[in-house]
Amino acid sequence: MLQETRVIMGLPVCVAVHDAGATADDIEAAFAVFTQADARFTPFRADSELSRLNRNQVCGISAEMQEVLDLAEETRVQSGGYFDIRRPDGALDPCGIVKGWAIEKAAQALRQRGLRDFFIDAGGDIQSCGLNAQGREWRVGIRNPFNPEEIVKCLRPRGAGVATSGTYLRGRHIYNPHDPSAPLDEIVSLTVIGPDILEADRFATACFAMGPAGILFIERLEGFEAYEIDAGGNARMTSGLGRYLA
Amino acid sequence: MSQNGKPPGRLAGKLMLSGALILASGAYAWHEAQNAPAAASAPTAPVPKLAVLPPSGPEPQPKAESVPEAAEVPAQPVPAAPNGALVTEEKATPTMPQTQPSADAQSPAVAQTQDRPDVLASNAPPITVPPPAPTIAAPIQRAGRYADGDYTGRPADAVWGLIQVKVSIRGGVITDVECPDYPNHRRRSIQINDWALPMLAQEVIAAQSAEVDIITQATTTSVGYRESLANALAQARS
Numbered sequence: 001m002l003q004e005t006r007v008i009m010g011l012p013v014c015v016a017v018h019d020a021g022a023t024a025d026d027i028e029a030a031f032a033v034f035t036q037a038d039a040r041f042t043p044f045r046a047d048s049e050l051s052r053l054n055r056n057q058v059c060g061i062s063a064e065m066q067e068v069l070d071l072a073e074e075t076r077v078q079s080g081g082y083f084d085i086r087r088p089d090g091a092l093d094p095c096g097i098v099k100g101w102a103i104e105k106a107a108q109a110l111r112q113r114g115l116r117d118f119f120i121d122a123g124g125d126i127q128s129c130g131l132n133a134q135g136r137e138w139r140v141g142i143r144n145p146f147n148p149e150e151i152v153k154c155l156r157p158r159g160a161g162v163a164t165s166g167t168y169l170r171g172r173h174i175y176n177p178h179d180p181s182a183p184l185d186e187i188v189s190l191t192v193i194g195p196d197i198l199e200a201d202r203f204a205t206a207c208f209a210m211g212p213a214g215i216l217f218i219e220r221l222e223g224f225e226a227y228e229i230d231a232g233g234n235a236r237m238t239s240g241l242g243r244y245l246a
Numbered sequence: 247m248s249q250n251g252k253p254p255g256r257l258a259g260k261l262m263l264s265g266a267l268i269l270a271s272g273a274y275a276w277h278e279a280q281n282a283p284a285a286a287s288a289p290t291a292p293v294p295k296l297a298v299l300p301p302s303g304p305e306p307q308p309k310a311e312s313v314p315e316a317a318e319v320p321a322q323p324v325p326a327a328p329n330g331a332l333v334t335e336e337k338a339t340p341t342m343p344q345t346q347p348s349a350d351a352q353s354p355a356v357a358q359t360q361d362r363p364d365v366l367a368s369n370a371p372p373i374t375v376p377p378p379a380p381t382i383a384a385p386i387q388r389a390g391r392y393a394d395g396d397y398t399g400r401p402a403d404a405v406w407g408l409i410q411v412k413v414s415i416r417g418g419v420i421t422d423v424e425c426p427d428y429p430n431h432r433r434r435s436i437q438i439n440d441w442a443l444p445m446l447a448q449e450v451i452a453a454q455s456a457e458v459d460i461i462t463q464a465t466t467t468s469v470g471y472r473e474s475l476a477n478a479l480a481q482a483r484s
Contacts, residue, residue: 011465123465132459141458144451152451154458166464191462215446229451236446 001133002027008034009042011099011123017110018117018133026113030120033106040064041098043091054091071202072097079206079217100163100201103127107197120197125163125204127197139246145189145229152235153191153227154246161197165190165208166229186231190214193225193244200224392418392482399474399481411474415482 003016004027015030040062042048049065052058061069072085072094085094103120107127110118117130119138128138140162141151155162166189190208194200203224207214218226218238225241392415401410 119460121460124461124463125465126460126462128460138460139458141454141461143461143463144453145464147453150453151458151461152454154454155462162462164462164464189464219446233451234448235451236448238446241447 004031006031006034009038009099009102009122012121013123014119014121015106016119016121017115018131019115022115022118026110026115029109029113030106033109034102034122037064037098037102037105041068041094043093043095050092050094068094068097068101071101071198075202075206079203079210082209083202083206096205097198097202099123099125100161100198103201104161104196104198125161125197125201126157127161128157129159137246142189142191142227142229146233152229155191155193155244156246157193157244160193160195160244161200163192163194163197163201163204165192165204187211187214187228188231189229191227192218193241195223392479394418395482397478397481399476399478402473402477411478413475413478413482 001016001018002022002024003014005012005014007013008031013031013034015027017026039045040049043050043054045051049058049062053061053065069085069092072083075083075097076085083096085092085096087093099122103122103125104127106120107118107129110120111129115129117132119126119128124143126140128140130138132138137156137158140155140157142153142155142164144150144152145166166187187208190204192200192204192207194203203218203221204226207217207226210217212230215226215228215236215238218224225238225244227238227241228236230236394415394417397413397415399411399413
């Protein structure tokens, strides 16, 4: 069993591989996807492709950039404009999609190396494949947005991607679940299960921005399920979530 | 994020939400100031510099804070202070009652008046709030890497809206990071009200067995978050 965490793209990225015979090179291959994505898409470095693109200093863009921009545009249209990588100043900021995209690419890299039992967790967004070290299905817990010590739901994704969007920072002072005056329709956490982590991540981001309507959007989206927690500590779940509950 | 399904109440909801944020963070800061040993000596306790932003104002200048909103303060029934108290003369002293954060509907007026005695005095003479002079006039203390106080970073774009981060420094170290202004401006054209809404199963969240392999959670790591955070920390250094 190999497992390692590094901070890349400002996120803790954890790669764990449980296949017999997995090597440090396999872990390295997964991390390489993130470091390359960071170098290409970071807005913090003037020489990244994204920064050059935003300065109109590129003639032709990479296949990776094109793929991400296409995905972003697709998500923008699908979400009715709630997801948009174009900032008010006109610059492109694809951070909202690059994380899920990089996790998916890293998972593909591991599969191409013949690995089957692994997970990749980047900042709480997870792609798991195969089985865990005990030979059982991977179990993914949804963290309580009001109490980081607690898990409030346990999922068995069985190869699906799991992404959570929300704002845990607010829960601490204002949106106490025991405070009855909290606005109850305020959503603090939306966990989306999708066909893969890229799909789950982009719809988690877009649908969280929709507020209480987000989970209804997911309900109508084939192949997706969701678990939503509001400021009052109440949860709603889509009708097909049961098949993922552990 | 909450008012999507209820357009008529959206503005009011936002204002109430802002008020709740303001009061609760203010009360929290007072509470912290009382409990923190370094801040226990009232004259030097840092005044909570609240971030009072217009809910939909993507104004990139944090100093623009609450002046426009403050004009509305006199219209609020100020005396209806929850938990007693932030507006009465006696209690506007450094010996604050230990109020719990509360999201009372009247809280915007209370929190703002408590924080902006100058504006209140000019607009609402009947209510005299002595400025907590000892705290406002207190020199900035430097006990660590950052100067004590509350710093609000400039609003920055976080893909789905503007985000703004507030950092609290006590004893020279970061004691709290909040998002007083969180993305909820981008309201576009999803016609959710036209849909036949399904009935979704509901439950009250409860702790489950912690026997999991991995944990999914939200991360606030957007560019906007980091930008605003960096800006707030830069202020704390200067």
